[in-house]
Amino acid sequence: MTDDTTIVNKKVSELARLTPQLSRAITNTGKELNDNAIIGDRQWAMNTLAMLIGMGDMDGQLQVYVKAAQQAGATDDEIQDVINLASIYAGNPRAVNAARVIAPYLQSEQQRLRPNVTEELVNVGDHETMVWDNHGDGFPIVLIHCLALDHRTWREVYPQLAKTGARVIAYDIRGHGRARNAPVTTSLDQLADDLHNLLSKLGIKKADIYGASYGGAIAQALVTDYPEDVRSLALVATGLKGFPVLAARADAAEKEGMEAQVAVSLIRWFTPETIARNPWEVRYGRECVRHMSVANWAAAWRAMAAGDATETAPNIKVPVLALGGKQDASAIPAIMQQMANAYPNSKLVTLDPGTHMMPMEQPQAVSDALAAFYQSVDTQTFKKDEK
8 A cells, every 4th residue: 555645545535525424424434445455556446447447437437547546556558458358348338438538548658658659460471460660760779578578578668769769669579479379489590580571571671679688589590690680789688598497497387387487487587676566567577477378488488598699699790789787687797798798899788776677677777778879879989898
């Protein structure tokens, strides 16, 4: 619950100004429920929102509780999920009406986070993938997300990169997000083929490729297989090559199921303090792992485990930013240093604090580092580290 006063108490106070008698009648019951509630303000507001949509003809109250949910930390994606589920249980007419009432909030969040962005499915050969595209006039940036997540990994970084004037693309990797039903992943080279096909479909001949973790492994495969597609690389919290422990994570899911992978993944990705606060990035990461199939999870980890850019990296001449985090429990600083050393035209930047999911847990610092790198490449002022 929030400090000082809860949303419940605030609503009771508002009611008292409108109709003191009704306020007194419900105060005792409301206080008893509130004092003993364990679901928290965000979940309380979201549950109320769902009930109001189901009841229908609650336009004013919908506006109140959308604001309450937002103030309690709910994201536009989570509120959209409530509307989507309401279409199943309460019927399309009430869900559509709710969407119309809530539209101003959703549109304001979209403009804040994804200004001028279109969201569409693009066919890349044997499957479709979801793509964010702001259609900017500047040189294109392609963002590749982490394993188990989707394009929304870049939720907070995307708008900052868009401010550079770049055309910013974020998409779902095969086996993830809206591409979860694609034929199973076989290798990083296959994923590089997917990205090459996406660039062709979007009319992009060359781009700056920024990948986080698994996305960084794909970026390295792309620059090896399709060097003409890449102007620069930003490799965020990733490594030069795979390790046996990555394949072991595939084995673990096949033996224990996906629920058993949730806790170990969150502990590896975020700080204990962030997990305890349970902000959107933790909630999002948790549900992405839960919803991923064992087959897609296992295939992704085995593809990443087999990756090895040790021999190809010395031949890559494009500017490379190796962006690591001091507190990263996976791509530890020594791994990031190894990777930076392997690329002849590279610069190592270590964020402190910086964790494995730094695009979500430290989005401003990541945005600043990536924007500075983009501008240095764009203006041809990039300076590599002395080897």
